[in-house]
Amino acid sequence: MGEFKHLVIVKFKEDVDVEGILKGLENLVSEVDAVKSFEWGQDVESLDVLRQGFTHAFLMTFNKKEDFTAFQSHPKHLEFSATFSAALDKIVLLDFPALLVKAPA
Amino acid sequence: MGEFKHLVIVKFKEDVDVEGILKGLENLVSEVDAVKSFEWGQDVESLDVLRQGFTHAFLMTFNKKEDFTAFQSHPKHLEFSATFSAALDKIVLLDFPALLVKAPA
Numbered sequence: 001m002g003e004f005k006h007l008v009i010v011k012f013k014e015d016v017d018v019e020g021i022l023k024g025l026e027n028l029v030s031e032v033d034a035v036k037s038f039e040w041g042q043d044v045e046s047l048d049v050l051r052q053g054f055t056h057a058f059l060m061t062f063n064k065k066e067d068f069t070a071f072q073s074h075p076k077h078l079e080f081s082a083t084f085s086a087a088l089d090k091i092v093l094l095d096f097p098a099l100l101v102k103a104p105a
Numbered sequence: 106m107g108e109f110k111h112l113v114i115v116k117f118k119e120d121v122d123v124e125g126i127l128k129g130l131e132n133l134v135s136e137v138d139a140v141k142s143f144e145w146g147q148d149v150e151s152l153d154v155l156r157q158g159f160t161h162a163f164l165m166t167f168n169k170k171e172d173f174t175a176f177q178s179h180p181k182h183l184e185f186s187a188t189f190s191a192a193l194d195k196i197v198l199l200d201f202p203a204l205l206v207k208a209p210a
Binding site: 009025098099101104 | 114130131134135140141142143144145146148149150152155157159160162166170197198199200201202203204205206207208209210
């Protein structure tokens with residue numbers, strides 16, 4: 001019923017071309033129709049003890065879990081994942097059905 | 106300009122009343138007008154090596170960073186944070202201006 005979310009938080013290795021990775025992500029989500037929406041951000045605010053070295057959050061939204069499954073096995077995703085993984089120092093990844101508790105007014 | 110996001114991923118301690126915590130969060134976001142929207146989820150899908158023990162993601166959205174700042178110092182938030190922190194085994198927290206790369210169709 002509800003949307004399905006693919007959440008990735010990372011710390012990039014030093015000397016990685018972060019702009020290039022972001023461009024690659026942008027291309028990926030534009031090429032794969034199953035991705036409903038994509039937003040990301042770079043932490044600007046939280047305390048080091050809470051951020052724990054992680055710097056970027058990437059959040060993809062799918063209309064349903066099946067769309068996420070299709071995305072996961074999509075050749076463009078597999079191709080990009082190899083590049084993405086090689087650029088990372090740390091990653092945590094969570095995939096979950098999203099429960100909207102408070103909706104935008 | 107863009108929205109501001111407050112992202113929290115956690116692993117709860119064993120024997121914690123997770124339902125009670127979720128109820129507390131629900132109350133919190135309903136009581137604090139600065140919170141534009143709130144959604145959360147429990148991981149159902151990712152590999153242990155990628156999930157790294159984290160189980161839940163909580164994502165609050167604010168119209169602007171100032172609203173997030175107001176939320177942070179809100180008495181209801183400070184009160185709930187103490188309860189929330191006590192229930193956690195692990196936490197990573199990222200606060201960031203959200204960049205929407207692909208908008209919902």
